[in-house]
Amino acid sequence: MTPSTSTEFYLDANATTPVLTPILNSVIDAMTDNFGNPSSAHTTGLLAKDLLEQTRIKGKSILGTKEGELLFTSGATEGIQTAVVSSISHHMRTANNTIDKPILMYGATEHKAVPNTLKHWNETLGLHAELMEIPVNKDGKLDYAFIARHVPQAVMICTMAVNNETGVMQDLFKLEEVIRKNNSDVSWLVDCVQALGKVSINMDAISIDYAPFSGHKLYAPKGIGFLYVRSGQPYVPFIAGGGQESGMRSGTENLPGIAGLNTLFSLLAEEEGVFYTTKQLEQHRQMLIEALLDTFPDVSLHAKCEESVPTTINFSLDHYTSKEIIDLFDATGVRVSGGSACSSGVSSSFVLEAMGFDEWQCNNAIRLSFGPADSTEFIESACTAIRSVKPYLSISDGVGDKDAHLLSNWQGITQLVYQNESSWVFASEDKEVLIVNPNPQLFPKIKRLINEDEMCIKTCILNSLSGNSKTLIENVKSTFGQSVCIYHHGDNQSSEVLLSGEHWEVRSVASKQGNLVCLYGKGETELSEQVLNSEKVPSPFDCEVGKTMVISNNSIGLYCEENSSMQNPCLANMNNSVELQNGLSAINWIKAHDAVVLDVREWAEHKASLHLLSKISQECATKVINIPASRLVNAVFEGTLSQDTAYLILCRSGKRSKQQIKAMQSLGFTSLANLTKGLALL
Missing domain, CATH: 3.90.1150.10 (Aspartate Aminotransferase, domain 1)
Incomplete structure (x- = not known):
């Protein structure tokens, strides 16, 4: 299946997972036929109550327990809350004086629902215990020695059976040995959300006190889960009210969700079936x-x-x-x-x-x-x-469209963004490269691109002086070669042309703030004396007629003097782009403005999903050009994009296109529209 x-x-x-067909059928049946309230005394209610209890019996069998409780919840998060409140409340009521400095322990790789819950109820209930994170080794396994050292002071210890990010399994029996040898009374919660259906579970063979589960992680609906509670362990109802679930969890039971669990448990019990x-x-x-x-x-x-x-x-x-x-x-x-x-x-x-x-x-x-x-x-x-x-991914093996592939013609200006930090890469026709604000996390990518196009880095300009500058310089030279010339942004190097392309030049410009790194269109004049003597570093998103740009850490924009009367009219239109919600409105806008569709996704993503463009219309798809966001500035300098043309900007989700509209506005473009929800939601 x-x-x-x-x-x-x-x-x-x-x-999350989709709901399997047999589970879905059970859910629908519980909403249309067996729809009674399990608390009602008439036959319809009794049928619903029987379904609920039969599900509980099946669930306990799947968990390998006869004595433990199985409580239906809205999901794993509620189960975690219930276990934490029960454990802390019990400790505070019994005033256990054997623990002078209480600790709440949790694994360093736990789902954030666990430490966040511990922190919340520790403060709210006034336990004021120390929250202690249990380290893991390189394989993701918990540190047993650390547990043995600290668990004697623990009110509660929280671990997980299977990690939700890596899939790493903890050895629960080894954990039990360490925990119980050093503290037989500590409450032990094990997050079993990712374990169900993937590892063997036998609760009666181990002293786990609480184990939350979630239905939607294994083909059941969202909004239903269950909590295992070991027999005799402290329990405080997290939701009080009408006394449903034998007073353990009030509120009318989610019978459709429980019916889904019923079928799920049946499927899990089959030796040869769905799983x-x-x-x-x-x-x-x-x-x-x-x-x-x-x-x-x-x-x-x-x-x-x-x-x-x-x-x-x-x-x-x-x-x-x-x-x-x-x-x-x-x-x-x-x-x-x-x-x-x-x-x-x-x-x-x-x-x-x-x-x-x-x-x-x-x-x-x-x-x-x-x-x-x-x-x-x-x-x-x-x-x-x-x-x-x-x-x-690459043309090195002879596949792909060499003329269109970004990596095959990497000359000009490229903006590489990592964690909201931009590195600017300039490559001349003779394959010399200058990098401004090099981010070490992008070095593997930059090195691959440069090697594929047989380029060499001539100069690196660091964005600022910092305690990490020495390390960064060493990293640059070890990655790209000892011959790379490195400047700090603000060094007093003489004003000079650092690199020149067909349509642009990168110049070092001496100013009162130190040397600015500026990108000029060929033939543009230097910045004015007023700018160079200003105490303020120019803002990259201020605009002036012309193509002089000041490079900052995260952006690049046309420059104008503060309070200058020569501001570009596009400033008045900032944030006034048209937001288009659907394909029909996009088609109408394109026709009304004789617009070009500008896809700002990377080349590979664009080529891999050309079929999505037909969601707008076949007619409009013929007017599509693909200029990745990383190459937008280069397209302006090359003249590929014209300020006299209207552009509908699009990407997959609408986020990148919105960012690029701001950049294009700063570069003098005034007739722009954004496909707000992107191609994915058309």
């Missing part, structure tokens, strides 16, 4: 790893296969950022993530940081996760889709 469609290869199952065996899942993982190795150079896997569940692959690529790969995969229908879906706004993986991986790997990790019900045929097709991106 394959939950995904033939055109989408959903490989982000650790974030594949561990051996089969390992084969699926190996197929995917081989596809990655066939497609990309220098793949770094972040967890040992023998110590992680087979459904999770966490990796990074030395030459590509995670965003580049996620966008490229998405264009070909392959859905992966950069880490935990609940931490998608975070730039770096704290899990990999705790395991000691380097900054590049932590910031550019990709999580590929599939479900235990994904068929071999689906995995094979997903592998084909992964391999399909290879022609868009």
Whole structure:
């Protein structure tokens, strides 16, 4: 059974999963036929109550427990709250004087729901315990010696069975030995969200006190989960009210969700059915790893296969950022993530940081996760889709469109963005390169690009003097050669042309603020004496007629003097671009303005998903040009883009296009529209 469609290869199952057909049928039945309230005394209610209790019995069987409690919740987060409140409340009520300085312990790689919950209830309930993070080794395994040393003072210790980012499995029986040998009374919570359906669970064989589970991680609906509570352990209802769930969790039960769990438990109990065996899942993982190795150079896997569940692959690529790969995969229908879906706004993986991986790997990790019900045929097709991106990555093997490929003609001006920091790369026709504000995290990418086009770096200009300057200089020279000339932004080097291209020059300009790095269009004059003597470094998004630009850390823009009367009329139109919500409005705007569609996605992403442009219309698709955001400034200097032309800017989600509209406005463009929701939501 394959939950995904033939055109989408959903490989982000650790974030959520689709609802399997038999589970969906059970949910619908509980909403249309067996829809009673389990608390009602009539027959309809009794049927609903029977479904609820039969599900509980099945669930306890799956968990391998006869004595423990199984409590239905809204999901794992509620289960964590319930366990933490129960443990802390019990400790405070019993006034356990054997612990003089209480500790709440949690693994360094725990899902953030755990430490955030501990912190919240520790403060709210007034325990004032010390929150202590348990270190992990390079394999992601918890430090047993650390636990043994500190757990005697612990009120609660929280670990996880399977990590949601890396798939690393903890040895729960070894953990139990260390924990119980040093503190037989401490409350022990084990996050089992990623374990269900992937590892063997036998709660009666181990002294885990609390174990939260979530239905939507294994083909059940969102909004339903369950909590295992070991017999005899402290319990405080987290939700009080009408006394449902034998007073343990009030509120009318989510019977459709529970019906979904009922079918899920039945499927898990089948020896041969929907779910594949561990051996089969390992084969699926190996197929995917081989596809990655066939497609990309220098793949770094972040967890040992023998110590992680087979459904999770966490990796990074030395030459590509995670965003580049996620966008490229998405264009070909392959859905992966950069880490935990609940931490998608975070730039770096704290899990990999705790395991000691380097900054590049932590910031550019990709999580590929599939479900235990994904068929071999689906995995094979997903592998084909992964391999399909290879022609868009490099022309070194003779594939790809050499004339259109960004990497094959890297001359001119390129902006490389990493964690909201820009590095500006200038390459002349004679293949000499100047870099402004070099970011070490981009060095692998820059080196690959330069090597492929047989270029050499002539000069690097550092953005500022700092304590890390010496290290950065050493890094530049070790990566690009000892002959590279390095300036600090602000050094008193003489004003000079640092590099020259066909349409531009990069000049060092002496000013009162130190030397400015300026980009000039050929034939442009120097900045005025008033500017050079100003105490203020020019703002990169102030505009003046002409093409003189001041390069800053994160942007580049036309320059005008503060309060100058020669400001470009485009300033009055900043933030006044048209926001288009759908394909019809886009078509109408294009026709009304005789506009050109400007796709600012990277070349590979654009080429891999040309079919998306037809969502606007075949007629408009013929007016599409692709200029990646990284090459937008270069296109202005080359004259590829005209200020007299109207442009509809688009990308996959609408975020990059919105950023580039601001940049284009700063460069003098006034007739601009943004496809607000991007191509993905057309």
